[in-house]
Amino acid sequence: MEMNHTIWKWRSASVLSRGLLAAALAVGSFLIPANESHADADGTIRVALYADIGSKYKSTVPLVTLQSEQSFNLVSIQTGSAPLQAVPAQTKIRVSLDGYRVKVLESSTWQAAADAAKKLQSTTDKPQLFVATKNGATVYQLYTGVYASENAAKEGLARVVKVGLTIPAGQAPMLTGNKHLSTGGYSTQQEATVALNQITAAGFDAWVVLLSAADGSARYEVWAGEAANESDLATFQAGLAAALPQFVLSAVAVTAPGLIVRMDAGLDWNSESQASHYIVSGSNAKFAASANDAGIQMVERSKRTYRGNLELSGLNGSLAVINVVPLEQYLYAVVGGEVSSGWPEEALKAQAVAARSYALSQGNKFDVANVVDTTLSQVYNGIGAEAPVITRAVDATAGEVLMSGGKIVEAVFSSNSGGVTADPTEVWNNGGDVFVSVASPEDIAAAATSKKWFNVILANGVSGYAREDNVKLTGNQTSAGLDIVTATTKDVNIRSLPVIESTVSPVGKLNPGENAVVLDKVIESGSYSWIKGPYTSAVLLKSLQGKTSGSLPSSILSLQVTGRGPSGRAIQVKANGEILQVKYPDLFRSSFNGLPSTLFDIVPSGSYTVLGADGSTATISNSQSAGVLSASGMVTVAGTGTVVMGKANTARVISSNSGFLFIGQGNGHGLGMSQWGVKGMADNGNDYKQILQHYYHNVTIVKE
Template identity: 55%
Template sequence: MERSLIVGRARNTNKWSRRIKVFAAALLTAGCLQLPAYAAESDGQTIRVAMFANLGSTYKSTTSLITLESTGKWSIGSDSGANLSIPAGQIRFSADGYRVKVLETTDFQTASAAAKRLQATADTPLLFTTTVNGKETYQLYTGNYATAAQAGQAVARVQNTAAAQLGGQKPVVTGSKRLTTGTYSSLEEAQAAQATLLSAGITAYPVLQLGANASGYAVWVGEASTDAELAALKTTVDAQAPGLSLSTVNDGQPGLIIRTDAGLSLDALKTAAHYTMAGTNAKALVQGDGSGIKVAERSQRTYRGDMEVSIVNGDLALVNVVPLEQYLYSVVGAEVYSSWPAEALKAQAVAARSYALQQGDRFKIANVVDTTLSQAYNGMGSENDKVNSAVDATAGEVVKSGGKIVEAVFSSNAGGQTAHPSEVWNGAEGVFNTVDSSGDVAAQAGLHTWYHVLLSSGVSGYIREDNVKELSSQTNAGLSKVTVTAQNTNVRPIPMIQSNVNPVAKMNPGNEAVVLAKVPESNTYSWVRGPFTSAQLVKTLQGKTTSSVPSAISTLEVTKRGPSGRALEVSANGQAMTVKYADTYRSALGGLPSTLFDIAGTGSYTVLGADGVQASKTGANGAAVLSASGTGTSSGNALVVMSGDGTARAVTQGQTFMFIGQGNGHGLGLSQWGAKGMADEGYDYQAILKHYYQNATIVKE
C-alpha cells in the first residue's frame, strides 16, 4: 500500500504532456497498410505506466517474452503510420539478438521434446513454425544472449541437453545481421517473396518496418552473427535465388519480424503470431477493442488502454498507455479496501491522482511504474463499482500547494502519528508534518490475540489464542500457564503466521508453557519482527550505512528519535550506524515495516539498583523468575525478567534482537488507515486530505 520514496532526487514540477497520439479506432483488414496511423489526439489525460523496462538504477524489471491476449480484434502500429490488423487471441513479442538455433524438423513431437528438456535449464527455448514447400517445419531456438560469446558458450550446453532429439544436427549461433529484398506494399506480397526464399532453403521473414523514415513491409533474409557470415549468406542467396536485389539491413534499423510461435503449449500444437522487435529504439503500439488486453507475464492481469512494446537498452519494454481516470480505478482498488467508507476512497483517489500527475517523465519512457515504487496498479481485476464511483466523483481533483501539484505520497499506516520529513528524507516541514493519525489503530480490529509463551526447554515464542487452553495453575511469581489443544501446534517466532519461516518449537496437549504476555497479531498498526542474530544484522547493514559496521553486534539501540518518535539514529555497540536518509533503517535492519520501533536484546536486561544506577546484565545462566518484589521460582533453563507492572520477558542464552514497532511504511503524508478512521468519524475527503497535507488546497484541474 505504500509509495516507496526515492529521496534525494530532483523533483520535476514541469507538467508532462497530457495528450498522446493514438491510432485510428477502426480496425483494418489483415495485412493492409494504412497511412497515416495517427488520426487524432485523445480527448482526456493519459498516463504511461511501465510494466517491463531496463532503465538501469531508476527501474529494472525485464522479461524475455511478452504475451498479450485480446478477446476482440486488435492492431499493431508504428510511428511510420503502418498498421497491422490481427484477429482475437494471443500474440507474443521477443527481442532480437544472439540466439542458438538448436534444430529444425518437420516432426512436432521431436521439437516439443527438445524444448521441454531445455525448459528446465537456463537456456530459454523458443519454438517457431513455418511452411516450407507445403510442409510444416518447426525451428527451435534458445536465448537471447547478451553477446555472441555467451551464445557460443550455450551451444555445447544445448547440444548436450537435447542430444537425443538432434538427429545429427549441430546447434549454431544466430544473430541480427540480415539482408533485405526491398519493400512491399502488403503483407501478402512479402509472404509470397518469403515463400520463394524458403523453398530455396534460405531463411527469410516478413517484416513490418517501424522506423519513422521507412514504411511498408520488407523481407529480411538470414540471421548471421558476424559480417563474414553475412557476406557468405549473400553469396549463397545470389546463387540459389538469382535475380533478387539484395541490400544489407542497416544496423539498428527498427522492424517487427513476423513469425508464428508454436511454443504456447509443448504438449499439443498451439500457435500464435510472434513478433520479434529488431533494431535500435524499435517501438510498436498494440491497440485493443476496448475490452482490455491481458498480459500473461503480469500474473494474467487484464488492462485498459493500449500497450506499447519497445526495445530499451537492449531489453523488451512494455508500457500501458491508459486514460488517467481509468488508471485510477485500478490504483485505488489495489491500494485500499473497496469496503471502506466512500470519503476514504475519494481521499485516496485525489492523492493518487496528484501523485501520478506530479511524476512528470520520471521513468523516461513512462510517468509511473506498476509497482509500489510508484503506486500499486493491477489492471481491471482490482476495479470495483464503489471505487470507480469515488474516482468519478473527484474527477480532475488534485492536492495543490504554492500553485503546484503536491507529490501526495501516502503509506498504509502511520502507527498513530505521521512522520516528519526529517524522519524520512531529511526535509523541512511544510505540506508534510507530524499530525495525529489515531484512526490507524483500526487496522488491528478483529484480529487474533497471541500468547507469548516460555517452554520448559527455555525456548520462547508465540501461539495464537484459538490453539491455546489456559490452565488454572500459575508460577510462584503469578504468571499464568497454558497448554495447547492440538497435536504439533506451532510455536512461532513472532505473533503472525509466516509460511516461509519455520516455527521455533511445537507443542502437544499436556505440554505446559508459561505465559509472558498477550499481544495482538502483528498487523500494519502494531508489529513484532525478529529475532535477528548479530550475523544477520551485520549482513543487512553492510552497504546501507555511511559508517563502518562492526564484525559482531552485542548491543543495538535507538539513540536519536524524530518529532513523531521514529528512529533518526541507531547505534550498534555504542557506535552510530548512520544512513543517508533515516527511512533507510527499514531496509538496513532486515526489512522492518516502519522506523517507529523499539529494540529488545533477547540476551540482556537492565536492572535499576537501590542507588538509582542502571546496570546492564547479559546471559541466562540462572533459572529464576525475578519479580518486582524479588521472589524467585524455577522456570526451566531460561531467565525471565518481570517489571514492576507484572509484564515479563525471557532472557535467552545468546543475544538476538527483536523489533517492536508501530505503523507500516514511511509514514509521510496520508495514512490510508488513518483516512478510514476519519471517514468513519464523519469527516469528508477534503477534510481528510487537508489534515494529512498541511497548507494545501483541493483544486479541480
Template identity: 55%
Template sequence: MSGKAFNRESIFGAWMGRAKRAAAIMVLATVCIPWSSGVHAAAAQEDIRVVIFADLGSKYKATVPAVTLKSSGGLSVGQNSGGSFQTWMGLPDSTARFSVDSYRVKVLEGNEAAAIKAAQALQKTNDKPTVFIGSKNGSSVYQVYAGIYASEQSAQAAVQRISSATGAQAEVKGNKHWSTGSYGSEQEANLVRTTIAAAGFDAFTVIQSRGQYAVWVGEESNDSKLLALKTELESKQPRLTLSKVNATQAGLIIRQEAGVTTGSQVMSHYMLSGSDNSKVIVNGGNNGVQVMERSQRTYRGEMEVGMTSGQLALVNEVPLEQYLYSVVGAEVYSSWPDEALKAQAVAARSYALAQGNRFQIGNVVDGTLSQAYNGKSSEHANVNEAVDATAGEVIKSGGKVVEAVFSSNAGGVTADASEVWNSGGEAFASVDSSGDTSAQKGAQEWYHVLLSSGKTGYIREDNAKELEGVTEAGLDKITVTAENTNVRPIPQIQSTVTPIAKAQPGEEIIVLEKVPQSGDYAWVRGPFTSAQLAKSLQGKVTGTVPSSINHLDVTKRGPSGRVLEVEANGSPLKVKYPDMFRSAMGGLPSTLFDIASTGSYTVLGADGATSHVSGTQGTQILSASGSSTSSGNGVIVMNEDRHARVIDKTQSFIFTGKGNGHGLGLSQWGANGLAEQGYDYKKILQHYYKNVDIVKD
C-alpha cells in the same frame, strides 16, 4: 508506494498437425512508427503512460523475452493520428506474441521431438525458450531460441550454459540482415522468402509500413558473419540483389510460434526491429488488452510494444482517471467508507501527476515503486464512483502538485520527512494517526508464553483459557483447550512457518504478556540470529558489517519515534537514508520499532551507566531470602513497567513495532479510521498533508 492495506508451467503436447495449422494462419499488415520524441508530463495530457516491462537501468528493470497480448474481441495494430487510433491491421485470432529483434541464442534446429526436449530443458532456467516453426529445404523445421540479451557479449556468455543444459551446439544470433528489396503485398514477399528458404537459408517476411513488405535474410550477430552469409547467398542465389538492412529501420518480422511454450497454441509472433525509437501500438478496444505474462491481467487503453536498451518494452497508455480506477482498487479496500476512497483517489492522482517523465518512456511503473496497478482486475464500482466524484482534484502546495506519497499504516503517528528519505517539503510533518488502530478491528489477541521447556512463543487467545493463581513473579498462567495446539514464533498464523512447539491441555504455561495479532498496525518479526542479520545488512549499510552481532541497540529516534540510528556492538550502522533500516534488518514493516535480544538484557547501574548482561553470564538476583546466581535458558527478567521477557543462551534478536510502510503522508488505515469517525476526504487529506489546498486542476 505501499500496496493495499493488506498484507507456467508450459504445456507440452498436442503436437500433431502443428505445421499444417501454422501454414494456415493468415498474417495481415501492420505499421511501425517511432516513439514520441519525448514523453509529455502526465499533467499536460489526458492519458498516463504506465511502464509494465522495460530495462531502464537503475530506475526500473522488469524484462521478459516476449509478451503475449490477447483480447476477446480481437486485436488491432496501428497508430494514433490526429488524436484518434488508426487501425492498420486486425488480428482476428485474438492472441499474438511480440518480441524485439535483438541478440538471442539459437539452441538448435531440427524435428519436433528435439525441439520439445530442448525447450523442456530450458523452461525452468533464466534462459527462457521460444520455439518457431518454419520451412527450410522444402520441409517443416523447428527452431529453438533462448533469450533476448542486451549485447552480443551477454548472449555469448549464455551459450555455454545453454549448451550444457541441452546438449546442443548453441550459437549467438542477432539483428543484422540482408534485404532482397521491397514488395507491394505480403503474398509477393512470401514467394521470394519461400524460394530462399528452400535453398536452406533463414528468410523472413517483414512489414515495413502500410502496404510495404520486404524479405530479410539471415540473423547475424556481427558484420563479419553477415559478410560471410552474403558470400554464401551469392553463390547459391546469384540472381538476388542484396542490400544491408539499416539497423535503425523499423519493421515487424513475421514468424510463427510452434506452441511449445504457449500451451500448444500455434500463434503469430511479431519481432520488432529497429532502434529504441521503434514501436507498434496494440489495441483491444472496449475489451481491453490482456497481458499473459503479467498474471493474465487485462488493461484498459492501449499497449505500446517497443525497445529500450536492446530489450522488450511494454507501456500501457491509459486515460488517467481509468488508471486510478485500478490504483485505488489495488491500494485500499473497496468496502471502506466513501470518504476514505475519495482521499486515496486524490492522493493517488496527485502522486501520478507529480511524476513527470520519471521513467523516460513512461510517467509511472505498474508496481509499488510507483503505485500498485493491476489493470481491470482491481476495479470495483465503489472505487470507480469515488474516483469519478473527485475527478481532476489534486493536492497543491505553493501552486505545485504535491507528490502525495502514502503508506498502508503509520502505526499511530506519521513520519517526519527527516525520518524517511531525509527530505520531503512543507507538506509533510509528523501528525497523530489514531485511526490506524482500525486495522486491528476484529483481530484476535495472542498470549506471549514461556513453556516448561524454556521455549517462548505465541498462542492465540481463542485456543487457551486462563488458570487461577499467578507465578511468584506475579505472572498469569494459561492452558490450551485442544490437543497439539500450535505455539507459533510470532503472533500470527503463517502457513509456511513451522510452529516452535505443540501444547497440550492441562499443561501449565506462563504468560509473559498479551499482545495484538501481528498485522498492519502492530507486528513482531524474528527471532533473527546474528548470522541472519549480518547477511541482511550486507550491501545495505556502508562500511564493514560485523561478523558477529552481540548487541543491537536503537541509539537515535526522530520526531515520531522512528529509528534514525542503530548500533551493532557499539558502532553505528550507516545507511543512505533512515527508511533503509527496514530492508537492512531483514525486511521489517516499518522503522517504528524496538529491538530485544533473546540472549542478553541491559542493566542500569546506580551511577546511571548501562551494561549488557548475557544469558551465559551468572547474574546475582536479590530476593527476600538472599541472593543467588541465575544462568541458563528460561530466565525471566522484568522492567519497571512489569514487562517480562525471557533470556536464554541463544543470541537472537526480536523486533516489535507498529505500522506498515514508510509512514510519510497519508496513512491508508488512518484515513479509514477518520472516515469512520465522520471526516470528509478533504479534511482527511489536510490532516495528513500540511499547508496544502485541494483544488480541481
C-alpha cells in the same frame, strides 16, 4: 531541481474502458515538486510494465504473450498509420525484440525440440521455439535469448553448450542477431508470402515483415537471414544470391522499424500449440497493441488485463512494454490496487486525489514513462482491480489535485503509520512544509479484526505464541502474578512469532490439561503492529552489507536505537556502541532484514539489563549466571530460561539463542497519508477533504 510533470498524450489512443491502480512510494524515492504545467483532463499517462531504464528501473522479460476477449490491432506508432495486423478475439500472440540470440538447434520433430527446451527452462538462458518451413519440410528452431549485447550472447552460447543437450548431427549452437537482408517491398502480404516461400524452399531462413509506409499505409517486405555481425551477413548474402539470383538483396538498416512475423511453437512444453510471434525490429521501432473495450491481457504480468495501448519497443537491448492509458482510468486501477473497495467512500476519494496528485507530479521520471507499475511509483494491476464503488470515487473527484505553493504535491502515502506519521527528517531528509508528523490513532483500524496472541512459556522451558482462540485462562496465577493458560483443543501450535507462517514450523505444542505461563498478550503481527526476528548477528551483518558507509563489526554484540525523530522513529542506531551510518533513516528498514517500518524497539533475545541501586547498569547474557535477592535470600540463576518481569504483569524469557527482536508499529515509510488512518477517519465521519488536509499541511484541493 524541478520536474516537468506533463503527461504526454497519444493522439491515436482510443477511448478506454475504466481501469484502476494502486500507489505506494518505494525506499529511496525523493520528493521533488513539479512545475505548473499539468496534463489535460483527457491526457494519458505512460506506465512502464517491462523496461530496462538503467539504475531507475529494470524489469525485463524475453517475450510477452497477449490476448483479449475482443479483437485488437497491431499498429505502428505514427499518426494516421493504418493497422498492420488484426488479432482476432481470444487469440494468443507473442511479441519479442529482435536482437542477439543463440540458435540452439533445428529439429524435424516438435518433441525433440521441446525436450531440449525443458532442460533450458530451468537455466538463465530461456528458450524460444519457432516453427517454419525449409526445403519443403517443417522444421522446429530452438533459440535462447534475447541478449542485450553480443558479448552477453556469447556468454549465453557458452552456457548452452554446457547444458548437455542432444544436438542433431551436423549442427552446433550458434550466435544470431538483428542483421537482415531485404528482397524489397510488396503491396500485399500474399505477394510477400510468394517470395518468402521461394527463399525458404531453397533452405534459407526468411520471414514476412510488416512495416508502415511514409503515408501511413501498411506495406510488406521479406527479410532473410539473422546475422550477428557484418561478416556473417556477407557470407549469408553470397549464398542466397548464388542460389536465387533473381532477388535483389539489400542490407536492412538497423534503425529500420519492422514487425517480423514468425510462428511460435513454445506456448506449452507438454503439447504442441502454435501462435503468431511478432518480433520488433529496428532501433527506432515503436509499435503497439491498440486499445479495445475489453482490454488486453499480458500472461507474463500475472495475467493482468490492461486498458489502453501496449506500446512495444526496444530499450537497452531488452523489450520495453509501456501501457499508455487515460489518466483517470489509470486511477481506477491504482485506487483499487491500493485499498479495499469495501472501505468508506470518503476514504476512496482521498486515495483518488492523493494518487492523482502523485502521478501528475512525476513528469518523465522514468525517461520513456511517467511511472512504473510497482511500489516504486504506484501499484497498478490493471482491470482486475476495478470495482464500481472505486470508479464512482475517482469520477467524483475527477481532476482534483493537492496544490502547495502553486505546484502539484507529490502526495506520497504508506499503508499504516503505526499511530503517528513520519517527519521528513525521519525518512529521506526532504519534503518541505507539506509533510509533518501528525497523530494517526485511527491506524488501529487495521487491527480491528486481528486475533490476540499469548506469549507463553511451556513447562519444558520453550517459549512462543498461542492464539487466543486456542487457549483459555485457568484463573490461576504464578507466585509472580503471571496468568496461566491451558489448551482448548488438541495439539495447539506454539509459534515463534504472533502470526501463522506456513513455511515456519511451530516451536512446540500445548494440549488440554497442560499449562503454560503467560508472559504477555499482543496483537497478531500485521500492518499496525509487528514482531520480527530474532535475527542473529550473522543475519543482520549480511543484510547491512552495502547499506552503510562505514565498516561493520565482525560480530554484533549489542544493538540499540540511540536517536529518534519527532514521531519516535529510529534515526540513529548503534552496533557495539558505534553508529551505523546510513544515507537516510528510512534505509534502516531494508538494513535490518526488511522491517515493515522504522518505528521500532530492539530487544536482545539472549540477554537482559540489570539496573543497580546506584544507577549503574549491567548486561547479563544467556551464558552468564546472576545473583538475585529473593525472599529466601541470595540465589544464583542461570541466564538461559530466566523470566524477566516487566511492567503491568508482563514478562519475557531469556532465550538460549542470541539475537535481536524488533518490535514495532506501522507498515511503510510513514510519510504523508496513512491509508489505514484514512479508513479510520472515514469510519468516524470525516470527509475526504478533511482527511487530506489532516495528513498534508499547507495544501489546497484544486480541480485541474
